[in-house]
Amino acid sequence: MPDSRTMLPSPPKRIGVAADHGGFESKEYLAGMLREAGYDVVDFGDSQPEPDDDYPDFVVPLALAVARGEVDRGVAICGSGVGACIAANKVPGVRACLIHESFSAHQGVEDDDMNVICLGGRVVANALAWELVRAFLQARFSGAERHRRRLAKISRLEGREAES
Ligand code: RB5
Numbered sequence: 001m002p003d004s005r006t007m008l009p010s011p012p013k014r015i016g017v018a019a020d021h022g023g024f025e026s027k028e029y030l031a032g033m034l035r036e037a038g039y040d041v042v043d044f045g046d047s048q049p050e051p052d053d054d055y056p057d058f059v060v061p062l063a064l065a066v067a068r069g070e071v072d073r074g075v076a077i078c079g080s081g082v083g084a085c086i087a088a089n090k091v092p093g094v095r096a097c098l099i100h101e102s103f104s105a106h107q108g109v110e111d112d113d114m115n116v117i118c119l120g121g122r123v124v125a126n127a128l129a130w131e132l133v134r135a136f137l138q139a140r141f142s143g144a145e146r147h148r149r150r151l152a153k154i155s156r157l158e159g160r161e162a163e164s
Contacts, residue, residue, distance in 0.1 A: 022079025
């Protein structure tokens with residue numbers, strides 16, 4: 001729903017997080033920071049550091065929740081962030097990206113309406129991960145016609161009408 005003062009989408013409030021063993025510690029850290037910052041956090045697991053767990057078991061439920069609007073945005077973490085990103089993008093309506101620097105963390109939302117940020121728990125240290133997540137959550141889709149047009153072309157690939 002747009003913010004009536006700015007016509008930008010409302011700020012995200014309900015944030016889903018998910019990680020396998022490669023991202024577990026990072027997920028725990030980010031979930032704590034998100035709660036401290038006032039976000040409602042929904043944790044899709046893993047609930048413990050299990051060395052033999054599989055990222056799709058946590059990332060796919062998170063991605064489905066994002067696609068259904070049950071959470072506003074998602075944070076998906078595995079060792080590199082690659083598997084999490086591949087899995088999340090299989091869910092129609094999810095626009096997930098592996099992010100390592102702050103420009104893409106906000107521009108991916110502003111231009112491309114990214115709704116899931118993927119991080120590598122073995123690549124990005126906690127302080128940077130939090131900076132990236134904050135940039136991602138503070139950014140909002142511009143709604144510019146050229147960006148809607150591009151997103152509509154992607155939605156058609158998924159057999160969906162453009163969302164906006
Ligand atoms: C699991 O060891 C590791 O492969 C996984 O966390 C992730 O990096 C996959 O992309």
